[in-house]
Amino acid sequence: MVQKGLKKLTAVDYIAKIGKWMYIIFFLFMTFAPIIWLVISSFKTNFEFETQPFSFPAVWQFQNYQNALQMAGLPRLFLNSTIIASCAMIVNLGVSAMGAFAISREKFKFNETILNIILAGVLVPIIALMVPYFKIVSSLGVYDTLIGLIITYAAMNLPVSVYLVHGFMGSIPIELEEAAVIDGCSFTQRFTKVVFPLTKPGLVTAGTLVFIYCWNEFTYAMLLTSSEASRTLQLGIRFFRSQFVVDYTSMLAAIVITMIPTIFVYVFLHDRIISGMTAGAVKG
Template sequence: MISGTAGKLQGLTKSPGAGMVGKLGYALLYAVLAVVAVLQLFPLVWLLFFSLKNNQEVFNLPPLSLPVHLRWENYEKVWSAGNIDVYFFNSVWITIAATLLTVVLGSLVTFAITRMKWKGSSLVLGLFMVAMMIPVHSTLIPLFSLFNNTGLTDNPLSLILTYVAFNMPITIMILLGFYYALPREVEEAAVIDGCSVNRMFIQIVFPMTSSVLATTAIINMIYNWNEFIFVNTFISSDAYKTLTVGVQNFIGQYSTDWGAIGATLMISILPILVTFLFLSDRIVEGIAAGSVKG
């Protein structure tokens, strides 16, 4: 009787109707995903067309229409006359410096909390987790007062220190799950062979966490690259401004160059967009790896 029931179920699963329903389901799923993809790409396409127009075309033409003449000179103007090349370089090196510092310090803290026994480790971890509940911009005035008293206003170091401080909690939280899942046998074997703690971290643990480190690095890069309020508050010299603030150069009291603004926004989006497209699989891999404990 059981074998007969199993045979009937097997026949149902292999029936043409079931296969057709499955194909229709996949077709519907891909159709929905295609619509979502188009909706996600719509702002980028609109911004590209926007950056190739002048002010008259921006207001008189439909949003997704191309101008009569593609004004690629908007990009040349913002790169040379608009000082965007300086802002772009500042965004690159400040983002890289803050990201590297955050990843290294976050790895050291996580290693100390998960692999070393010392009093106060739980308290330190709790303080980092509590820091995630503090609204970032509620600290704007205290930070400005601190940097002003220490001579760090209008200094890129103020941005790097701020980015590291506010990105450390989320970095540690992502690393924690991965460190808890690492096998201790490898470290124990290294200790038996006479490996020191520092050497074990640099040569064994740090390389083993490369996937989750890539995840934290990308998340940090996106935040650091797009951050606006701290740059606008702490930095006043054009020599240290980043792209997010540099777009204001094309907003005047009586006129605004909308095409130049669009070109600046397009330039600011492309690096982080390309980075995300090439490394998005590492984000999923790292988060999935860090979500399992034990």
């Protein structure tokens, strides 16, 4: 960046500059414009939506959101998704943290092997396992229950979480634990009192990714449940189309409601989400 102000811009630099901004604007438009359009449309009357698709609503119809909440059993779906995503996240983090602790803080014969096998789990295409997952969940007697989805989601996310948590634990100095051992800490106390609290930032990152994954997951929510009582939000909005035959804009409002929690999390934790996803991908 030396002498940038002094250097005369060449033709190539100008073309690069124009190209760069066109490129940025194109992708911003493709990603953001449909979402903005969706949100604005969710405040319109159905007549406005069909006749003036690109205008702002004459009167913002907050009524659409009330309709959405009443018509589709949305509160129940919302509750189910919250329970499933939160519990799956907690189970997943507990299990990964314990495993990662044993692998990263103790030396034993197979710790590298175990770690590598678990990490290789990311290479497994989960959608190829529809039949076995259905069979496992059925034979455990948890088909069509929230618990079935919680266990499945917690397990599906293990490779990524173990990777992130293990990596984070590796950066905690072992001397802290040695000092704790001298102070009389047992193996379990080293985990609960020393390593676990220090791993919190890593757990928050992994937990956020697991939560977003579970909140948005569709395929296995469809495959492993059948009744309305254990339906998740994502599955619910699939059925909105038949429920909202006449009231399309209320359906759009319902879709916007389902997007709010993850966008909310993203707004507050986007640096963590981005760093977690970056780390998670590179291990491949």
